[in-house]
Structure formats: structure tokens, C-alpha cells
Amino acid sequence: SYELTQPPSVSVSPGQTARITCSGDALPKKFAYWYQQKSGQAPVLVIYEDSKRPSGIRERFSGSRSGTMATLTISGAQVEDEADYYCYSADSSGLWVFGGGTKLTVL
């Protein structure tokens, strides 16, 4: 079955840039989406179609995709950005899959 691979954890100091990667064989042909999930809450979409930001999402969140890898970048990460982040995409047959999630620590 198709898999999206993320690092289990990323740690940065406040104000630094955090980068979370997501790799998958179908990514060259499929959009990537990124969700933020804080403890006890439902996920929130922070990036869609690789690099678009929904209304209400801070400008410090950006996304990119190159080849088999998508990247979520948080420029000037804040303590409030501490959360689990998940990438989401489809395989070649259109079935959706989430990455395993990355725990972002900002301290």
C-alpha cells in the first residue's frame, strides 16, 4: 500500500525556521496537503494543493513540492505552533493516505 513518510519529530527554537518533509512516490503527480493538530483538537488545514494557504492561516506557513517530496515550512516558528503536523495526498489510484505525522517542538 502507498505510504507517505515524515520525520517523527522536528525541534526548533522560537523564531527559527521549521521544515517538515513528506516523501511519497506519487507526489510528482498528486497534490500535497498539510494539517496541524493540537492536542485534543480536530486537525486544521494549513496548506492545500502544495503551496496555497487557506484564509486565516498565518503567512509564516508555506508549502512547496519538488519531485517526490513536499515540504511544510514555518518561518519564524512560535510556541503556539507546537503541534502534530500531517501531510495528506493520494496514490495513483486516487486513494487517500496520511503521513505518519511529525511532532513539532518549539522551545
Place this chain on the structure above:
Amino acid sequence: EVQLVESGGGLVQPGGSLRLSCAASGFTFSSYWLSWVRQAPGKGLEWVAKINEDGSDKYYVDSVKGRFIISRDNAKNSLYLQMNSLRAEDTAVYYCATIEYWGQGTLVTVSA
């Protein structure tokens, strides 16, 4: 305001059945693909099933094929998940979602 409200979760014995519902409001329900996504306690997100705008196309993760059925009623702005032959590993919070909008989830616990 967009709202997705799940209901129908609870405690069920292995082998039992449950039907989850999701009531939607605040957007044009019939124009969206909809999915069920679940999250086992302390684990990551898992996409479970999706259905197209008019209910004619349905897709499932392999682990639930033949046991779960996704359906929708556009006249009632509602999404459903019929879950049969439930297993302990189906224990999770189940979310109703579009790409952008998510409900708060309903907990399903499968235990004797």
C-alpha cells in the same frame, strides 16, 4: 459558519455494528467529496473512506473493505458510515471531513 457534527459513536462489542452520522451546515454539501478519517488513541490520522458529490463513487482503505459502507443523503446534508464486524483495532475517534472542513469527531470503542 461551517459545521460538521458527528454522532453515533459509543461502546460496542467485537463483531458488532454501529452507524455514524455527520450533519453538515454552512456550505453547499452536495458539491463536495466527503471522507471519514479516524484516529486511534495516541496514534496518527488514517483515512477510512470517501464518497463523491452524488454518492455514485465510493472508496475505502483496505482494512475496512467489505465491513464499512459510506453513504450520504444530500437532501438532509448528512454523511453516514455503517460499520459492521467491528474489531478492537477499529477503536478510534472518527472524523467527518472535506479537505478543508472537519468535525470534532465521535469516539468508537470496540471492546468486550
